[in-house]
Amino acid sequence: MLQPFFQWMQGLAFSKFFLESIWPTPIVQCIHLVAIAVFVGALLMVDLRLLGKGLSDMPLPRVARAAEPWLIGAFVVLVLTGIPQMTSTALKQYYSPFFWWKMEMVLIGVILTVTIRRKLASKDESELGPVLPKMVGLASIALWTSVTIGARLIGLLS
């Protein structure tokens, strides 16, 4: 169903530019990787805190508020640097199971992060109980890890 859309992306002048020039693609890939590091740092700080680890002496809402701008900023950079990598190899992506796996995990990860994880992290810990925050922290780590694995496998196995 989406095949014509991916065909269209592949044919864009924007895609051709990235395919036919030498430096833009590797530069975008490098920025994408640096953004992964910032994203993982901001993510892990809060997820570990939800698990009762990491910055466990610091109040959860404060840790979450400190991490949020970095998490959002890194995500924006990841999307912006992901777009040329997707459009310039759109048909490869379309036929790669790992691309679709990655995007599904991103979607679920974003939904988890902006709904229950965000809500939990803004509350005082005494209201949370022992189980739910740990489940959310683990789910978040698992989801974003599978995003990274899926992403790497697009390049290696597609």
Place this chain on the structure above:
Amino acid sequence: MRTLFEFIDALPSSVSLRESLNAYVYLLTLHVVSMGVVAGIIGFWDMRLAGMALKWVPVTKVQSGLFPWMIGGTVVNALTGFLMVYSQPMRYFPNFWFWTKMGMLVVVAANAAFFHLSIEKTVDEWEHDPVAPFKARLAGYVSLVFWVGIIATGRMTAYSGLVPQWWIDLGLG
């Protein structure tokens, strides 16, 4: 150095790892995942020292809370990195980006050691300060810049032909 790399290249364990269908896929994937953990945590540690993030968290709390995870990530990261080179030493030996990355790793290690042996000795006096002393901020900035370089040159290792002409002229490959 070339002799060492050629010696490893000929070892049966290197050959079997090189010829394994999946080893490289697992190694590189684990290397990227653990990179996120290592560089993510070190990045926030550096930003705390540089006064860019977590200014309200005592410096020693960032260290005691997050360093065990960073070290766990480093073990996986270093091991997977070592095994990738071990399995294809003659692919990495002539690679400009690989050696640039190794050089940068030496710089961040020296920077961390210098921090540890100098300004960190008085950390009790300044760990609550939102802005750390100059030497600590400097260590943070140096580490940030070189870690960006390590990540970038790590990615560039795949582009072994996209290197300065003088490097090609060395004729290592």
